[in-house]
Structure formats: structure tokens, C-alpha cells
Amino acid sequence: MWPANVLFIGCGNMGGAMLAGWLRGGVAAERFTVYDPFLEAAPEGVELLRELPEGRVFDLLILGVKPQMLDGVAGALTALAGRDTVVLSMLAGVEMASLSLRFPDARGLVRVMPNLSAALGKSPMGVAAMGLDHEARECVMAWLAPLGAPEWVDESLFDAVTALAGSGPAYVYRFIDALAQGGAALGLDPEQSLRLALATVDGAAALASGSDVGPGELARRVSSPGGSTLAGLSVLDAGDALGALVLGTLTAARDRNVELGAMARAAGK
Ligand SMILES: NC(=O)C1=CN([C@@H]2O[C@H](COP(=O)(O)OP(=O)(O)OC[C@H]3O[C@@H](n4cnc5c(N)ncnc54)[C@H](O)[C@@H]3O)[C@@H](O)[C@H]2O)C=CC1
Ligand SMILES: O=C(O)[C@@H]1CCC=N1
Known part of the structure; x- marks a missing residue:
């Protein structure tokens, strides 16, 4: 073999x-x-x-x-x-x-x-x-x-795949940290908050991976009309700040990969 x-x-x-x-x-x-x-x-x-x-x-x-x-x-x-x-x-x-x-x-x-x-x-x-x-x-x-x-x-x-899938775990870990710190700021014990954040991301990712609908629809299913999730999403989605932040993050990572590639090309001449 x-x-x-x-x-x-x-x-x-x-x-x-x-x-x-x-x-x-x-x-x-x-x-x-x-x-x-x-x-x-x-x-x-x-x-x-x-x-x-x-x-x-x-x-x-x-x-x-x-x-x-x-x-x-x-x-x-x-x-x-x-x-x-x-x-x-x-x-x-x-x-x-x-x-x-x-x-x-x-x-x-x-x-x-x-x-x-x-x-x-x-x-x-x-x-x-x-x-x-x-x-x-x-x-x-x-x-x-x-x-x-x-x-x-x-x-x-x-280089784009590297930014998303190679570096991606680091960005997800930052989000887990932010969830955990947010929970702790609202009064949860920090260790318990991290545990809850990890289990939430683990379960949400598993559910989304096995689902026949996309993440947008799954977020809608979490959100009751007039409920608390929508109140949170109205902050998270405001001005597409998260989308812009993530795009900026991936672009910076992709561009650094391009630079590393150019360095290897130049050194090989
Ligand atoms: N860390 C990550 O999550 C990812 C890393 N990569 C790529 O993987 C490669 C390695 O990255 P990491 O594992 O993070 O780095 P690392 O620093 O953890 O591993 C590099 C290894 O090379 C060894 N090394 C140093 N000089 C050497 C030499 N002269 N001969 C043989 N071995 C030598 C080091 O002892 C070390 O164990 C990089 O090219 C990176 O772009 C790709 C995808 C994800
Ligand atoms: O940070 C880096 O350059 C490597 C590439 C993808 C993940 N780690």
C-alpha cells in the first residue's frame, strides 16, 4: 500500500x-x-x-x-x-x-x-x-x-484556502474566548463560562455540519420572534461589522500567504 x-x-x-x-x-x-x-x-x-x-x-x-x-x-x-x-x-x-x-x-x-x-x-x-x-x-x-x-x-x-481552513481554528478560538469572557462579564464563573462556550460551539458546529439547511436558517430557528436571541443578533449583525471584520481578517491572512509565496519564488531564482 x-x-x-x-x-x-x-x-x-x-x-x-x-x-x-x-x-x-x-x-x-x-x-x-x-x-x-x-x-x-x-x-x-x-x-x-x-x-x-x-x-x-x-x-x-x-x-x-x-x-x-x-x-x-x-x-x-x-x-x-x-x-x-x-x-x-x-x-x-x-x-x-x-x-x-x-x-x-x-x-x-x-x-x-x-x-x-x-x-x-x-x-x-x-x-x-x-x-x-x-x-x-x-x-x-x-x-x-x-x-x-x-x-x-x-x-x-x-492562499485563500489557507486563510480560511488553515488559520481558521485560531479565529474560532478567539470567538470561543470572546463568548467565555462575555459570559464571565455577565457574572458566570469564568471556568464554567468557558465550559459552556466550548460545548455551545461544539454542538452548534456538529448540528450545522449534519444539517440540510444553512447556518442562516439555523440561526433563525434559534431566534424566537420577540425573544432574546434576536435582541442579541441585532447587536451582532449591526452594520455587518462582524462580516467586515472576518473579511478583513481573512484578507490579511491571505495577503501574508501571497507574500510568503513571493519570497520563496524570489529565493528560488
Ligand atoms: N500550525 C498550523 O496550524 C498550520 C501550519 N501549516 C504549515 O505547517 C508548517 C509548519 O508549521 P508549524 O507546525 O506550525 O511550525 P512548528 O514550528 O511547530 O514546526 C516546525 C518544526 O520544524 C522543525 N525544524 C526546525 N528546523 C528544522 C530543520 N532544519 N530541519 C528539520 N526540521 C526542522 C522544528 O523543530 C519544528 O518541530 C509551516 O510551513 C506552516 O505554514 C499549515 C497549516 C496549519
Ligand atoms: O500561521 C501560519 O502561517 C500557518 C498557516 C496556516 C496556519 N498556520
């Missing part, structure tokens, strides 16, 4: 979440090797290397370093990224054209944009590939499936 063996190059927050997701999904730990000079420990059964392996061939190389570190590692990976090896990158902003300059001999390239929910098998994932035939692309999707919901995305939209 492809990939028989997988080498992570850097396995911090995001790489670690993906690794945890595969292990949770039943993939054998022995199929994974991690090269990371700074990681304290790898999960049980996963080989952790402080030096790049020599004379070994991996089916899949997963780049899990920061985008700004690409050129700190790429040169040393030439021998590992040969014609039997697919290179998969989770790096924000960095385009496949930039990757193909660094890994010209690789069997193919895959870009994936997951988020930390991969650890629970609940990550949305944008996926794009280069140099892989239909069968290999199907294998990539099957390989990513234990992490959540992979879907093909045109690479030109990757």
Missing part, C-alpha cells in the same frame, strides 16, 4: 497533528520516520532522526518546516527527493512551481493545506498536485482521508 514509508522533514505543531491523525487512523507507526533536530520525542514506534538518513528511499517526503526555512533544508534533500519519491508540502504560500525548482527529480509534488484538527481526523484539506497520474492522485486522496476531508483545490486559490 502506498506510501510504504514516509519521512517527515520537521514535525512540529502541524506535522505532529498529521502524524497523530494517521496513527489514530490505524496507520502503523513503523511506516513513519521523522527528521527533526529539535523535536523532543516522536510518538511510540516512530523513528526519530537528528541527521538526514543516507542511502534510504522513501515513498513520501513530507515538508513540515516553516515556509521561511525551505531553503535551509531543500539543498540537503536532493538525494532523498528522487524519482521514486513524492514530495508533499504543507508550507503556507509556497507554490508548486517553487517546490519543483527545489525538487526537480521528484516523482511528483503535492500541496496540502490542513489544520490542527487533523490530529482528530477532522481537518478540512485543500489539495493540489503536479506530475502525478490519475491513479497516483487517487492514492494521495486515500492517504489523506484519515486526517479529515481532503478536496482538490485549484492552486491559485490555495
Whole structure:
């Protein structure tokens, strides 16, 4: 079954979440090797290397370093990224054209944009590939499936997908914090307020995910005519301030991804 063996190059927050997701999904730990000079420990059964392996061939190389570190590692990976090896990158902003300059001999390239929910098998994932035939692309999707919901995305939209789905958990966490702090300001015990906020977001997201109607209709169903939810929504919806704030947030994140991509393009010339 492809990939028989997988080498992570850097396995911090995001790489670690993906690794945890595969292990949770039943993939054998022995199929994974991690090269990371700074990681304290790898999960049980996963080989952790402080030096790049020599004379070994991996089916899949997963780049899990920061985008700004690409050129700190790429040169040393030439021998590992040969014609039997697919290179998969989770790096924000960095385009496949930039990757193909660094890994010209690789069997193919895959870009994936997951988020930390991969650890629970609940990550949305944008996926794009280069140099892989239909069968290999199907294998990539099957390989990513234990992490959540992979879907093909045109690479030109990757920076937007990264802003929404990659960074998105951070924005949701801010909203959870705001709910919890609001409840505490109204007199609830802060810990109880956070518990209530978390359970509310968890249940609301699960309900919306399984619903055949959209979030707008679900919000309407919460709101009794003349009731208290509408009184709250009249504040939240005023002047579409929330919509503008979220759009501004996603735009800033998307634009930073564009900058990171441009830096990688310029450095590769
Ligand atoms: N954190 C997140 O939620 C998401 C991150 N990403 C992408 O994932 C990538 C990694 O981000 P994080 O996991 O957040 O960063 P991180 O800093 O947690 O992980 C990076 C890892 O690389 C290791 N490392 C440093 N120098 C190295 C070297 N020379 N060779 C090998 N490994 C080295 C570090 O020890 C660390 O474990 C980034 O490119 C980011 O754009 C993508 C989606 C979501
Ligand atoms: O903050 C970052 O740059 C990365 C990309 C998406 C989430 N974390």
C-alpha cells in the first residue's frame, strides 16, 4: 500500500497533528520516520532522526518546516527527493512551481493545506498536485482521508484556502474566548463560562455540519420572534461589522500567504 514509508522533514505543531491523525487512523507507526533536530520525542514506534538518513528511499517526503526555512533544508534533500519519491508540502504560500525548482527529480509534488484538527481526523484539506497520474492522485486522496476531508483545490486559490481552513481554528478560538469572557462579564464563573462556550460551539458546529439547511436558517430557528436571541443578533449583525471584520481578517491572512509565496519564488531564482 502506498506510501510504504514516509519521512517527515520537521514535525512540529502541524506535522505532529498529521502524524497523530494517521496513527489514530490505524496507520502503523513503523511506516513513519521523522527528521527533526529539535523535536523532543516522536510518538511510540516512530523513528526519530537528528541527521538526514543516507542511502534510504522513501515513498513520501513530507515538508513540515516553516515556509521561511525551505531553503535551509531543500539543498540537503536532493538525494532523498528522487524519482521514486513524492514530495508533499504543507508550507503556507509556497507554490508548486517553487517546490519543483527545489525538487526537480521528484516523482511528483503535492500541496496540502490542513489544520490542527487533523490530529482528530477532522481537518478540512485543500489539495493540489503536479506530475502525478490519475491513479497516483487517487492514492494521495486515500492517504489523506484519515486526517479529515481532503478536496482538490485549484492552486491559485490555495492562499485563500489557507486563510480560511488553515488559520481558521485560531479565529474560532478567539470567538470561543470572546463568548467565555462575555459570559464571565455577565457574572458566570469564568471556568464554567468557558465550559459552556466550548460545548455551545461544539454542538452548534456538529448540528450545522449534519444539517440540510444553512447556518442562516439555523440561526433563525434559534431566534424566537420577540425573544432574546434576536435582541442579541441585532447587536451582532449591526452594520455587518462582524462580516467586515472576518473579511478583513481573512484578507490579511491571505495577503501574508501571497507574500510568503513571493519570497520563496524570489529565493528560488
Ligand atoms: N500550525 C498550523 O496550524 C498550520 C501550519 N501549516 C504549515 O505547517 C508548517 C509548519 O508549521 P508549524 O507546525 O506550525 O511550525 P512548528 O514550528 O511547530 O514546526 C516546525 C518544526 O520544524 C522543525 N525544524 C526546525 N528546523 C528544522 C530543520 N532544519 N530541519 C528539520 N526540521 C526542522 C522544528 O523543530 C519544528 O518541530 C509551516 O510551513 C506552516 O505554514 C499549515 C497549516 C496549519
Ligand atoms: O500561521 C501560519 O502561517 C500557518 C498557516 C496556516 C496556519 N498556520
